[in-house]
Amino acid sequence: MTIKQYAVQIVQTLQKHGYKAFLAGGCVRDMIMGKESFDYDIATDAMPHDVIRIFQKTIPVGIQFGVVIVVKEGHNFEVATFRTEDSYSDGRHPDRISFSTPENDVKRRDFTINGLLYDPVKDEILDYVGGRKDIEAGIVRTIGDPIERFTEDKLRMIRAARFACRFHFSIHKDTQQAIMQLAPQIHMVSAERIREELEKIITGPNPHIGIKLLEELHLLQEILPEVSNTRGVQQPENFHPEGDVFIHTLLALSKMENPSWTLAMGVLLHDIGKAVTFTVTDRIRFNLHEKVGADMATEICDRLKTSTDDKERIRWLVLKHLCFKDAQKMRLNKLKRLFAEEGYPELAELCRADALASSGDLSDYDYCQEMFQKLSREEVKPEPLITGHDLIAMGLQPGPLFKEILTKIEDEQLDGNLTTKEAAIERVKELFMK
The missing domain is CATH 3.30.460.10 (Beta Polymerase, domain 2)
Structure with missing residues (x-):
């Protein structure tokens, strides 16, 4: 049944x-x-x-x-x-x-x-x-007086936007005006319930429409002011012919395919650092906006009571969203380390959506995906050639140097320069035991 x-x-x-x-x-x-x-x-x-x-x-x-x-x-x-x-x-x-x-x-x-x-x-x-x-007219309208309905349950204001974007409906003007009037009261709703509705919007159909509606209804400024503040933040036209940061974010959301909560949040927040790093020198620049944005994303996740694991993934996606532009020049060991990350598939999808929402150039994305498919899991994350126990057996004292040694040996292993334990031990002696 x-x-x-x-x-x-x-x-x-x-x-x-x-x-x-x-x-x-x-x-x-x-x-x-x-x-x-x-x-x-x-x-x-x-x-x-x-x-x-x-x-x-x-x-x-x-x-x-x-x-x-x-x-x-x-x-x-x-x-x-x-x-x-x-x-x-x-x-x-x-x-x-x-x-x-x-x-x-x-x-x-x-x-x-x-x-x-x-x-x-x-x-x-x-x-x-x-x-x-x-339903036939494609309208989201409250039952009875909208002020009364939203006063009863403030979460209904966000739900109105969710239903409108899910079904591609419009919101009745009286319902819309009531939401705009009561939007500051959304904070009466718990962060967990707001997060649940936001998740349904950005992982469902037409997430870009949902976020645009939240902005028009004055709700985005209340629940995600960092995203709302990207409106009007101009970008260099040669890199971003589509328009300001907010327009770019909406376009990126529209390009996602079957997003998880963490991916969708990564896309939504990937450029929030641009609003606070905007400078004009020889051209418009956003120096270190990915690092600033990652810190802001962490604060947002804490505010929305996001789980620790999800918060770390979202932060990592925002922090790493520019790394594909250097991929074709990366040393093999660095590229393999990127591929070994559990969140790599989501990062790849974020970078694809980001590119499609700006220049449309997918050459960096295509290169990474081709290399990712070419390299086996064993090549990307091989068993270590040596461990800390081996270093102790060689007479070295445990301490911060161990991490430096093991990272260096792993880099050379990933580059293909070291393939056996014996060779790794000799390399340690050559570099660190002269």
């Missing part, structure tokens, strides 16, 4: 027990748009204790909000009792709920396109808010 069939089965079971039950929200929107959905929610007038009684395996994740997870063959389905909500003192969660009717339940939701119910038994769509019309 498919996920949808399991969801329909839950609806049928609830209806057989005498309750009203519908598929609700995004899965109905996707069905109308002819898109595959991977998340099915069910709305019902059955109370949480009734849902727990009816189904064999449940998880009471939010009984206080009328929400129970029903588990079917390893798939989780959120089953929520029709409700209304009142007062959102934290700008995210209701202080009180009351169980209600299907129509009132829909009217508490965020956008009209997500406010549809579907009865798979009767094959009937219930549309109390004009959701079908807005």
Whole structure:
């Protein structure tokens, strides 16, 4: 059975027990748009204790909000009792709920396109808010008063941009004006939730449109001022005929293919250092902008509560995003060290997107990829010819010199000048034991 069939089965079971039950929200929107959905929610007038009684395996994740997870063959389905909500003192969660009717339940939701119910038994769509019309027109519009909807849950402001870029919809002018008015209040939302929405935008369809929308809605200045500040930062026309740093960043985002969170953030942040390193001498220059940008990226990741591993990868991508331009002149050992990095495939994709968003010259990228494919893993990251134990056996004392010796021997090994342990030992004696 498919996920949808399991969801329909839950609806049928609830209806057989005498309750009203519908598929609700995004899965109905996707069905109308002819898109595959991977998340099915069910709305019902059955109370949480009734849902727990009816189904064999449940998880009471939010009984206080009328929400129970029903588990079917390893798939989780959120089953929520029709409700209304009142007062959102934290700008995210209701202080009180009351169980209600299907129509009132829909009217508490965020956008009209997500406010549809579907009865798979009767094959009937219930549309109390004009959701079908807005889907057909390609409009993201809040249900009811936009100020009220965004005051209830500030995260909805970013979600509006996400849905607009995901479906290539426009945002209704009243909804847009409300977001612009309330944008400074986005900080009431936790950094983790903001990061989750940002991740969905920049790893989903049309990330460039999403970031441009966030800027137009005054949200980007609130959540990523470093990116917003690249607007109007001019670049040398011979290297960047496309325009300023912000335009270049949007173009680079549009060139990504199947990006991970870390790659997408690397692309989004790769040139943020240019806004603070802009100088004009013989021409416009951005000296050490990759190093400055890497430090800024670290601060951004900390602010967004990004995991340590992801933060280190994003920082590394920003720091290394210029290295391909010197690749054809690199010594073989340096090139091999680059290829040995776990993040190399993401760096290559960043450099490809960066080039396509500026000069369009992919010769450096093509050279690196050709060399990367040509060199085996053993050649890129071979077993060390000698270790610290070997140096101790030679009578050397452990200390900072060990790292210098081992790095030098590894460089010569990567260049192909040393191939055996015996030769490596002789080279150590020649260089460090005279």
